[in-house]
Amino acid sequence: MKSFSRVASAAALALGLALAAAPASAQQKDAPPAATPLKPASPAALAAAKDILTMKNAAAMYANAVPNLVAQTKNGLIQNNLNYQKDLDEVAVIVAKQLAGREKEVGDAMAQIYANEFTEQELKDLVTFYKSPLGAKLLATEPRAIQFSMSYMNQWGQQFAATVDSAFRAEMKKRGKPI
Template sequence: MKKTIYALLAAGFVGLMASSAFAQSNPNPSAAAIASAKEILTDKHIQELYKEAVPSLVERSKNTLLQSNLNYQKDLNEVALKVAKDMAGREKEIGDQIAKIYASRFTEQELKELVAWYKSPLGKKVIEQEPQIFAAARGFMDQWAQTFSQQVIDKFRAEMKARGKAI
């Protein structure tokens, strides 16, 4: 889930940076603006971020129910298959909402320009390189947090030692 959030934020950030003029928020984007936003999201393969949302949430829900209903494991496994089938496709709601968010932040013209830009050689390169860039950034952030955390703990220990309290 954490990786998905990072990826969604990154995708939105890059979209903002690619636009030369950031539009004011439009709470009622046009159908054409939403269609352009969906095209951008398709070009950026954003659906890869949430394509497993339904099966993943069904599995997580089943496991939650299993914790307090172990005697129903067989039934819950069978029901999980049915629930996943019945709810298949609902992840599309995520993509639709992301498109509306994009369309509410950019004008129709800006979205058309973004569509063209993402289809350009540089836009395609951005799309191709983003996953590796953000994976490297996540790796750095994780490493930085671990190192920084140790420095914070060391600082706490030094301050507590100055107070005569070893921790």
């Protein structure tokens, strides 16, 4: 059972990280806890939010959530139940079929979150913007810009780590403790 809890926790963390990696506006310092109930949104606000998420291809972030979680759970259970590997492989197929489509819950929740963060009019304005030439360009180029930004940050971090390491070594040398 411990193994299942660890796998479920790891899967939830992986899903959370995947969702957090999506392009989003700056987060507020006092973000509400995840358990905070969302206020009901109008059907028009939810429709606009879903339209925005469709244009941003948000479904790609969670499209494989069910099969991935089924596989992770199966693999975790196999670690402690090697003699059941054949059965667990067969059960994984059954469970995956039973739970297929449940990833749509993530998309519905994301739409509800957008509808809580933006007014209905703001959502409609965003839809209009994303359908404009500039909005379409943003949708098309933002993933690449983010990819290049992340690459730059990784490269900068590696180079800066060498600077920090040199500074540590210099200070330790001043103390007569070369490292």
